[in-house]
Amino acid sequence: MKVSFWGVRGSIPAPGPETNRYGGNTSCVTVRTAADDLIIIDMGTGMRALGGALMPTPFGKGAGSAAILLSHAHWDHIQGFPFFPPIFIPGNKFTLHGPGHSNEMLEGILEGQMNPHFSPMHTIKNLGAQITLMPVPHGHSFEVFGVRVRGLSNPHGSTESLAFRLEENGRSFVYASDVGYPASGPSDEILAHYAGADMLLHDCTYSPEDRAARIERGFSSWQDAAEAAVRAKAKHLVMFHYDQDYTDEIVDAMRDRCRAALDELGGQDIALTPAAEGLTLEV
Numbered sequence: 001m002k003v004s005f006w007g008v009r010g011s012i013p014a015p016g017p018e019t020n021r022y023g024g025n026t027s028c029v030t031v032r033t034a035a036d037d038l039i040i041i042d043m044g045t046g047m048r049a050l051g052g053a054l055m056p057t058p059f060g061k062g063a064g065s066a067a068i069l070l071s072h073a074h075w076d077h078i079q080g081f082p083f084f085p086p087i088f089i090p091g092n093k094f095t096l097h098g099p100g101h102s103n104e105m106l107e108g109i110l111e112g113q114m115n116p117h118f119s120p121m122h123t124i125k126n127l128g129a130q131i132t133l134m135p136v137p138h139g140h141s142f143e144v145f146g147v148r149v150r151g152l153s154n155p156h157g158s159t160e161s162l163a164f165r166l167e168e169n170g171r172s173f174v175y176a177s178d179v180g181y182p183a184s185g186p187s188d189e190i191l192a193h194y195a196g197a198d199m200l201l202h203d204c205t206y207s208p209e210d211r212a213a214r215i216e217r218g219f220s221s222w223q224d225a226a227e228a229a230v231r232a233k234a235k236h237l238v239m240f241h242y243d244q245d246y247t248d249e250i251v252d253a254m255r256d257r258c259r260a261a262l263d264e265l266g267g268q269d270i271a272l273t274p275a276a277e278g279l280t281l282e283v
Helices: 046-054 101-112 189-194 208-213 222-232 248-264
Strands: 004-007 030-034 036-041 066-069 092-098 131-136 140-146 147-156 159-168 172-176 199-205 236-240 269-274 280-281
Touching: 004 046, 030 046, 030 101, 036 208, 092 101, 092 140, 101 131, 131 172, 140 199, 159 189, 199 222, 208 222, 222 236, 236 248, 248 269
Parallel strands: 036 066, 066 092, 092 131, 172 199, 199 236, 236 269
Antiparallel strands: 004 030, 004 280, 030 036, 140 147, 147 159, 159 172
């Protein structure tokens, strides 16, 4: 699997000279399977650039097919959807797997942002592509393009966010953004979900100091991510979902502190990468 990053920020886009190196778009990640099939994880503003990159491919001619995994429906994870050109082209097919216990619940979540007060498109039914909605209850497993996927709910402030584990050809990638653990840390069930991951992408919204001051927002610090990676025996930790007010230099400092924490916790063999727009990593 090849993992590419199109948006790595949290809460709100933060473009500008101080965020150029890591990027200012909100959450959007793609996974290319061994057969080059496309899985999109979250639909933040990074999805707009992804759509542009797909237009010269079969998606620009109405012959594209992709799966979308939606962790939750906060604005920074869905705001790119109406600005994703391939969804307007008849013939393209998207299957969207997201939170909810029924198609109606998931459709209602997405229709909310299409309300005429927020969007000129009014409804997802006005889009040209075929969009199939599939709810993902806690613990549900399913298959996408030969990749085994399992979604497990993590605490995220007053709501929850799905953490996805993708497995193909004996390799595993875990996407765990937007999570705020209790003081005891990840549950045993969540640690089993992360266990032995070849790559663990983990929420690193805050420094430990800022997280302590904003605990109710339901995000992690780089310290939380390091501890989760070590406890789960992950092989590669990827930092993700940086606070919109953090400059590139602050993220650099977070990377250095996270590396030191991994080493102190016994995770010297765990690779560490801070996610950045335009970066592609192989699992």
